[in-house]
Amino acid sequence: MQIAILGRQPEFGLAELWAVGATHVQPLTPDTAEFDGPDLNINRLGSIKKLGTILFTTNRAKLQADLKKYAAKTLIPELTNTPERHKITLGVSAYSASITAKDAFNLGVIVKKSLKAKEISVRLVPNTTPDLSTAQSFHNGLSSNPYKIELLVITQGDRLTVAQMTGVQNPDAYAARDQARPKRDAFVGMLPPKLAQTMVNLALGPKNSTAQSQKSTNQNATNQNATSQHLVRLLDPFCGTGVILQEAYLSGCQIYGTDLSPKMVGYTRANLEWLMQKSVVAPALLEVADAQTHHWQPPIDAIASEIYLGSPLSAPPSFAKLQVLRKNAEELLQNFLTNLAPQITSDTRLCLAIPAWRQENGGFSRLNLDFLGHIEYNVEGKSRDLLYAREQQIVARDLIILVKNKE
Ligand SMILES: C[S@@+](CC[C@H](N)C(=O)[O-])C[C@H]1O[C@@H](n2cnc3c(N)ncnc32)[C@H](O)[C@@H]1O
Secondary structure, eight states: EEEEEOSSSSHHHHHHHHHHHHHHEEEETEEEEEEEESSSOGGGSSSSSEEEEEEEEEEGGGHHHHHHIIIIIIIIIHHTTTSSSSOOEEEEEETTTTHHHHHHHHHHHHHHHHHHTOOOOOEOOOSSSSSSSSHHHHTTTSSSTEEEEEEEEEEEETEEEEEEEEOOHHHHHHIIIIIIISSSOOTTTTHHHHHHHHHHHHGGGGGGGHHTTTTTHHHHHHOOOOTTSOOOOEEEEOTTHHHHHHHHHHHEEEEEEEEEEEEHHHHHHHHHHHTTSSTTTTEEEEOOOTTTOOOOSSSEEEEEEOOOOOOOOOSSOOOOHHHHHHHHHHHHHHHHHHHHGGGGTTOOOOEEEEEEEEEETSEEOOOOOEEEGGEEEEEEEEGGGGGEHHHHHTTTEEEEEEEEOOE
């Protein structure tokens, strides 16, 4: 079994795990889950901070003894199976209300003492919090080689699960994809790359593995129209500055972006050129188009998109204004989906970010999706649990996953 440490909004991480083929997904604590399934690449998961492999489960009374046993039976043999001796970097992250930063560090001290007794020198990463931040784990190189180890300790009642971290998100790569790209636009909104990446995963669903395996082929491809070898192609019909397309490209998809605004199509092109460091003309297909009427070039295998969210707001809208905002967004969404339906095959999945507005009472006013049944889409499972809003943000992103009905 494996462990996932979920991001700021754990429900997104759980949805993402299911989408990428994890099975037996079981939340352990509000921000952790165990699962079975494929080896996942942490760099392609937007809403999961760390991954790990479970070493053992125990209880509080036996934790110290079991850590020593793990050091003696597993860690020391692994670290001494070659003649040269490496210095070990060790970190411990605890996910539990009852383990303090000091307690977590002291668990590391127990392992360190066992290793030192066998003349293996260890540097312990200091805990300022019970869990090491992704930046601390990443910058200490934890899990990057066998000599840089992070233990994850998760408490669930009396049961403790101890795992070894196998991957941690790279915060610098996300920051670069967000802030270093040449074209940004505050008015169309700044979709965070992590959220875009999760949307791509939710839209691909079972096609994730195909996209991943075609990644090298795609990125060496010189001809977008080489359909003799059909690659998973993801469409963003409201592509804006291209954040979703960037993430889809990195996940191995062929990418197809359209937007009503020629300026935005230009921004997407510039950002993709920057990302790919070469001409984008071949691997990306970009067009200026109204999503309510356009005929896209087939094939379209998956759609991930953030529809027009309306103007940014600094305070909750009045009742009258809210009615106008909702009506405009519902009309745009309905027109787009009606236009798209005959152009895609049944079972094609869409992950859309649609607007929801914060109200004076702190709740959110969400779009009415009753019309979907009439235009051949089903809302998948629990997808209306995925509301993404930063504190104080008035216009939230409500993620919906739609699946085109069978004919
Ligand atoms: C919320 S932004 C998308 C931002 C995008 N996710 C990004 O990464 O920058 C919505 C986009 O929809 C475009 N748009 C608005 N109405 C449209 C329509 N009818 N058809 C296509 N695009 C439209 C706008 O030009 C804008 O770029």
